[in-house]
Amino acid sequence: MPRPSGAAWRRIGGRVAQYALVLLVAVSLNFAIPRLAPGTPIDYLVPSEQVATITPEQRERVLAQFGLEKPLLEQYRLYLTGILRGDLGVSAQQGRPVVDMLLERLPWTLVLVGGAITLATVVGGGAGFLSAARRGGRTEAWGLALFMFLDSMPPFWIGMLLLVFFSGYLDLLPVFGALPTSGAAGGFGLTLEFAQRLVLPLVTLTMVRAGWLFLVARSSLAGELSEDYILMAEAKGLSRRQVVLGHGVRNALLPLVTAVAVEVGTVVGGATVVETVFSYPGLGRLIYESVLSRDYLVLQGAFLLLAVGVILANLLADLLYPILDPRVRAESLR
Amino acid sequence: MSTLLEVRGLNTVYRTTEGQIRAVDGVDLSVGRGEILGVVGESGSGKTTLATSLMRLIKPPGRILKGGEMLLDGEDLFRLPRSEMPARRGRDLALIPQSAMHALNPVIPVDKQVAEAITTHGEASRKAALRTARERLVEVGIPPERHSAYPHELSGGMRQRCVIAMAIVNEPKLVIADEPVSGLDVVVQARILRLISDLKESRSLSMMLVSHDLPTVTRVCDRIAVMYAGRIVETGEARTVFEKPLHPYTRALVEAVPRVRGPKQDLQSIPGDPPDLHHLPPGCNFEPRCPAAFADCKTVDPSLEEVEPGRKVACLLYHDDERE
């Protein structure tokens, strides 16, 4: 790979700046939403069952504790510095630092989301390429319809149906949580338990997300296969298989990379509902719990963390793309 | 000159929503060893379909009708099983496709693309193939420092040279070039044609050159075949056809050529519209636009017949027997 030139560095710098901007927007949204929302801050800061009974003194104390009596700009500054120090506040329900609660859940979600994206890319992308390479056939057309169906099914519903079959009828897999609540086995047993509990959420998430990647892979390979260089490759004497794999798929991988990066945001959204269905102790489940218990600071913190993850994934794809595609390398910033 | 390629009764059809069209309609042609045959035709004449058919690269909804023959060195390539074709392509016969500008894979360096043409056919190691590829690139005029460039880093002329290198790298018996210079600047066109002429000399290349540009084809080719509406309407020695065109269509084409030397003549244009392959006239395809048409032309479909040694034309004006 050629070493990055001045233009490439400018490009990287531009991308990083852009995503820093996105992050700032996400943070600002987080700051602004509660302040724009109807009702008083108190509604969001004390456990919901205490809101009705709170005394004026307690009220003052809470406001002071969160710096809410200060001017808005000052509040914003405090908020930003807080985040930089890794302080996302304290959960109203559990009284624990929000950051701790988030970090405890993060690994579970990382495994689920990472696994689902990988699987969905392999399964969906692979099938999509296959479908594009064999266009015109009956199987191909029905494959398309099938994946569009998958793409259209609500993830939580698929999750519920899988629960019905695998635990309700077949009683095959333990389904709730990621680890047995009691009697931790440790070592290999623990890993196995963990893997078993991961299976259903992972399958669910993969199923729903594979459809979209199928469509992207199919359309980009179909596009590449209609290009002139494919004809030339065949005229050189390459077999159809070599042409499709060595030239078509190779080039069609590029749009797929972008699609996968964009997917991260959607998969994270899907994970939220899937984790809820399976009581899988990731960030999504945490979000659900905080919605139910009206634990707003936790909710906001979780959103922020997910935003950071999605932004990092997008940044990674953006930086990866020029390495894969020399044409992009040649361009400077748009 | 012995015959290298002999095509007989080639028909290629396309299925469309409006019905089937015959893009190549019963074409017979031959190319001699070390000879360049020029196939001239305007849009819709079927020249590109002809070139693609000879490579057996016609894709659905198009197909080559059974019954045609394509003898290359006496072997009928149309009879080969489909699976054997890849081994022949690039080695027995090579293609320089239309829009060569886009014929290179945008994400692979050009020398690797040329080398791929070698490795796919043989025993050569990757390294040896790359070396040969670079030699060929130098031969077609690409300086060594550009060999590992990506296509988008090269100009149109350079890309065209790369495609030519790719076509000759396995020393094919026959090269089929489809519009090798269209879309390039005139100076570059001239250079590419010079390159083709040079290669013909140095490697005694046999070639079929397909183009819309009659004067250019006349310049580089030994013989010419003029196509109209999927058929060959006139063939003969290149200069003779250009200087003494027989078929009214060829004549009109010659008169439409602007010249930079010689007396300034008015340019002629052919009245009417290019042929619509869905609705061809019952008689001669050119009859609706033909200035010399007479009554029989509306009903009799002229065949390609020899009128002088080495000269064939499909026009009733020259067919004594069909005239009455």
Place this chain on the structure above:
Amino acid sequence: MMMNESRSSTSSPGSGGPLLEVKDLDVCFGARGRSGEVAAVRGVSFGIAPGEILGLIGESGSGKTTVARAVMGLVRSATGSVRFEGREMLGLSERALRKVRRRLHLVFQDPYDSLHPGMRVREIVEEAMKIHRVGDRASREAAISAALEEVDLTPSSRFTGRYPHQLSGGQRQRVAVARAMVLDPALVLADEPTSMLDLSLRSGILEILKRHRDTHGTGYLFITHDLALARHLCDRVAVMLGGRLVELGPTEAVVATPLHPYTRMLLQAVEELAPPSSSRAGYPINDQAQESYATIASGLQEVAPGHYVACYEMSQPTLDRPTTEKEE
């Protein structure tokens, strides 16, 4: 055509002044410091008389199309002077430009994309009249059929209701020409109008342009890469290389005695591509001295009456030399 209303301005066509006068035109694109981007046009000067056809010859990337766009006022970064019918075009407000554009028209290279696929021929030809609110319904209708007949789309009623995809390439290009002519412009800028057409259809379009010039006194800037074609149509030709004008003169003079090495190279290429039979008889230099307005082009020297050439030490041709070739 019928839309030719009387104009009160002193510089109306035919009053003797040049129709178009371009002086020291410079156009720079996107100063982002990219290596591929060059100043598109540098110090270009030329003039066109009413009823004159000036050929602008150049290869891809020579800046010839940019000159046309600058003349239309479609390029914002143009500096220098473009006087059309005596009025300065550069720096005109968008509103004022729109008015001037009634007298100027463009014909494009690609007949497949220059016509709106969703509009019928009638609407396409009518559009300019609509935009400039010219005439009433009946007079527009008459103008449309007159314009179509003029480009040999006869009878016009057979074509007015069709969509572009129902026409052949040659017919589409005729519609594009009819669209350009319907408001009877003083100047038509034709950008390679025949390069995408089959040889057998080309001369038909050229014939129409010539005829229109003869009957209406329209001036043309005819952009092409083909010197042979220019020879058949243009009164004078201007040769561009790398954004500069390198030679300007009466067509026959330039073709017979090309002075600039680049022009010679072009001619040589054209001859190489020409049929082998052409004789090489000598020609009188300047067999017709076309009237031209004192085109004191900067950097161009007059070496014969009306025949200018750029000092060529500084502009060696660089084509097809690998390292300097431009990307399109």
Place this chain on the structure above:
Amino acid sequence: MSGTRMGRVGATILLLFVVAAVFAPILAPHDPALRTTQPFAAPSFAHPLGANDVGQDILSELIFASRLSLTVGFVTACLATILGAAVGIVGGYLRGPVDTVLMRGVDVILSLPFLPLMIVLAAFLGQNTTNLILVIGLLIWARPARLIRSQVLSVRESGHVQAARAMGATHGYVMVRHVLPRVTPLVAAQFVRTANVSIMLEASLAFLGLSDPFQKSWGAILFYANARSAFLTDAWLWWVLPPGLCIAAVVVSFAFLGYALEERVDPRLRSTLPTSEPSSGSGTPMPVREDALR
């Protein structure tokens, strides 16, 4: 299955749901807001899909819920496509600083995780349908905007746009008469696509218990079914399966419709090959090479 046939299937399914939504009061056997039988009642003749945890008729709930899904789908899609088309056309056609600013905004919105953001918004802004529609509409216009813009970029270079400009047409005229008609098929495809996405978003939010409690929605039915662990009993058959099927059917009908439209925009996606004769000459226009599906 060809694109056209998919389009027809999609349109048929969608039409069925539109009929159900419009004639809900006539078609539904009961008032879904009332307790009409025992809680957790199994299916019976009077209650073909049984009853939920408070004794409301599930079939009637389903029929009435189609109103919400379709409304959310249509209204947000309208909002998003109008906004997206406007931003895409103006940005792509005018270029320059306007475009840069607009596209930065699009980039920002596209890099946010939608569902978590919507959850935060819904949690704070309260759970009512108008808010929901506004929020979805204001978030999902960004993708259509980007796609439409990239097509506009190529349309603006086409001859007829240049010609109209050269004729003296105003920017507004060119955008409305020349650019908009050329991108209309893409806009239509994006309309369908956004409707699809917003219906799914609404269902997901409702499933997390963030829907308007006074409005029946398929997602909300599943929320209660999940909360009451309906999938552990036979009740999944009538309580879990049907609402999910409804969501999937509506979404897939939009997807089929959208695919049929996209196939028109980009014929290379067709699975059964083409309709026109092969281009043997030069200059046959190819459709814009944009990933219409993205």
